[in-house]
Amino acid sequence: MPLLKRRKGAEERGTRPRVVLAAAVPVTGSDAREAWTARQGDTAWQRDAWYHYDACGELRSAVTWIANAVSRAELYAAEVDPATGMPTGPTDNAQAQAAVARALGGAAMRAQLQYTMAVNWQVPGEVFVLVRPGTTTRRGETAPDEWVALSGTEVDYSGARWTYKDPMTGVKRDLAPGDLLMRVWSPHPRIQYHADSAVRPALPVLREIEKASQNIAARLDSRLAGNGLLFLPEEIDFPEQESGATGAAGFMEYVSGIASRSLQNPGTAAAQVPVMAQIPAEMIDPIKHIDLATAFDAAVVALRADGIRRLAESLDMPNEVATGSTADANHWGAWQVEESTYKIYIEPLLDRIGDALTTHWYRPTLKQMGVADPDKYRLAWNTSEIVQRPNRTEDLKWLWDNELISDDAMRAEVGVGEDDIPDEEQVQLRRLARAIVAAPSLADDPQVAQRLFGFEIARTPAVPQLEGGKPPPVDAPPARDQRALPATQNDEPPALAAAAATTLPDGLVAAAELVVFDALSRAGGRLLKAPLRGQFGHVPKHELYLQIPFDTDRSERTRLTEGSFQFAAHVAEAFGLDSERFESRVREYVDNRLQWVERHERADLLRYLR
Numbered sequence: 001m002p003l004l005k006r007r008k009g010a011e012e013r014g015t016r017p018r019v020v021l022a023a024a025v026p027v028t029g030s031d032a033r034e035a036w037t038a039r040q041g042d043t044a045w046q047r048d049a050w051y052h053y054d055a056c057g058e059l060r061s062a063v064t065w066i067a068n069a070v071s072r073a074e075l076y077a078a079e080v081d082p083a084t085g086m087p088t089g090p091t092d093n094a095q096a097q098a099a100v101a102r103a104l105g106g107a108a109m110r111a112q113l114q115y116t117m118a119v120n121w122q123v124p125g126e127v128f129v130l131v132r133p134g135t136t137t138r139r140g141e142t143a144p145d146e147w148v149a150l151s152g153t154e155v156d157y158s159g160a161r162w163t164y165k166d167p168m169t170g171v172k173r174d175l176a177p178g179d180l181l182m183r184v185w186s187p188h189p190r191i192q193y194h195a196d197s198a199v200r201p202a203l204p205v206l207r208e209i210e211k212a213s214q215n216i217a218a219r220l221d222s223r224l225a226g227n228g229l230l231f232l233p234e235e236i237d238f239p240e241q242e243s244g245a246t247g248a249a250g251f252m253e254y255v256s257g258i259a260s261r262s263l264q265n266p267g268t269a270a271a272q273v274p275v276m277a278q279i280p281a282e283m284i285d286p287i288k289h290i291d292l293a294t295a296f297d298a299a300v301v302a303l304r305a306d307g308i309r310r311l312a313e314s315l316d317m318p319n320e321v322a323t324g325s326t327a328d329a330n331h332w333g334a335w336q337v338e339e340s341t342y343k344i345y346i347e348p349l350l351d352r353i354g355d356a357l358t359t360h361w362y363r364p365t366l367k368q369m370g371v372a373d374p375d376k377y378r379l380a381w382n383t384s385e386i387v388q389r390p391n392r393t394e395d396l397k398w399l400w401d402n403e404l405i406s407d408d409a410m411r412a413e414v415g416v417g418e419d420d421i422p423d424e425e426q427v428q429l430r431r432l433a434r435a436i437v438a439a440p441s442l443a444d445d446p447q448v449a450q451r452l453f454g455f456e457i458a459r460t461p462a463v464p465q466l467e468g469g470k471p472p473p474v475d476a477p478p479a480r481d482q483r484a485l486p487a488t489q490n491d492e493p494p495a496l497a498a499a500a501a502t503t504l505p506d507g508l509v510a511a512a513e514l515v516v517f518d519a520l521s522r523a524g525g526r527l528l529k530a531p532l533r534g535q536f537g538h539v540p541k542h543e544l545y546l547q548i549p550f551d552t553d554r555s556e557r558t559r560l561t562e563g564s565f566q567f568a569a570h571v572a573e574a575f576g577l578d579s580e581r582f583e584s585r586v587r588e589y590v591d592n593r594l595q596w597v598e599r600h601e602r603a604d605l606l607r608y609l610r
Helices: 002-012 032-040 044-055 057-071 094-122 199-225 247-264 295-314 339-368 393-401 407-413 424-438 440-444 446-453 494-501 508-527 541-546 554-560 568-574 579-596 602-609
Strands: 023-026 074-080 087-090 126-132 146-150 155-158 161-165 172-174 180-185 229-231 288-290 377-382
Touching (some): 044 199, 057 199, 057 339, 074 094, 094 126, 094 146, 094 377, 126 339, 146 161, 180 339, 199 295, 339 377, 393 407, 424 508, 508 541, 508 554, 554 579, 568 579
Antiparallel strands (some): 023 180, 155 161
């Protein structure tokens, strides 16, 4: 979590106490009228900002990019260092965690609310957050609180009564006595009860962009119907038109009719055919056409491009985002950002939202729940899904290989927490995988396995064929005093294992299982988000996908197993198999387990491999 890591380093350097970055107040109370009246004196620019958000695609795209990133941040309960006011990491307090589960409408609504708040913060510079307490049923059950994020245009105060428009229906509703309505805004440096945003100083630039676009559109339309002036000699005799017009007037009526039909069907070939007319040869030279286009017409496109560049420099986001040049975004999607971009543009926005909600909702809620010292806790953000940290893997690996950094330092640099450290069993499995890949015959010698790994490998002996291709019955199961490779709680039926031994290279299933365990462990590690740490300590990592709910669509399954199967090609090569086909079968098997959320079974893996 880059946010937590940065703060920890700041504390070690003796950071000064946290600065309040946002203004936020509950708007109900004795001063409500005065506060609302003062705010109303500075809202005209906000309506202009919303207009350009709807009319200017460049502005909307840039704002959406930031809002998408904010929507990916995960909210969690953190404990606060009293000396600095900084989060020190997730708290184990069950009540503090339970309160966060209710914040911003819960997990189902939180991403959309964060998105809406981020858009409002960037465009008008303020957002109203409404929390309506859940009602209690006759059985004593309390429904979840209702959270709504509102623009200032959808909130009104009149006659000592607060009203707002329901964002789903547009129906105006009154604020109930128990409702909490907060105004969260970015204060203007001069008049701090007025809101401010980066769009405000960019409004003149946005008007220029709009007018340049209108000019280009008008010229495109006007050039279809007319193009300058055409001077014709009076001596030219043109055929009479249906209206009775003759001469130059008749010719102009003829040309206008053709232009009108061209506008009705601008995409047809007929619209591109020249207008034809017969005139005496001596009259051709006196005909003159004057083009009314000016040098300004040619410069409008360049002026619009310059306006977009100026807009990019005005907004609180990287220039390449505002200009739409993020086509080289990696596979995580355009919302993932470099760590430096996150710290400069996105972290301040998240901090301001978190500060406001902590002060006016979270700590009062903890106090009502009976939590001792609610000021000890605050809302914080896990941004691991937003930040794309610089790839230093090769440098770190070289340092680690040459014994210049410790295991703990290596894990800290790549952001691996203590909960992700493999246990001794997983370490042995990985050693076994590397050894078998390098020399498959090691798996045949139980003494070597015992010496290297501390346990013997239970192997199913090859079964000779009988007439008809059927294996003989298995007289006795493998000895139970030997430790078999971890797979599932239930081994496959003896008859199935014996049949598999006749069709697959000896030891292949064991090696394939190691690849499966690695992929499922990676999936489990990615599902174990920060708020869930400590809740599944008893569950092996390769079985976490059976316990933690997740979206089972293909894109999510691909993300969970990304980087897995790196040993598949080596295993296939060691056993003389086609590497692409073997890896494909193992991938299909793991994908099947994740899609249907089913436990790994050795018998099922055997069917896939055969």
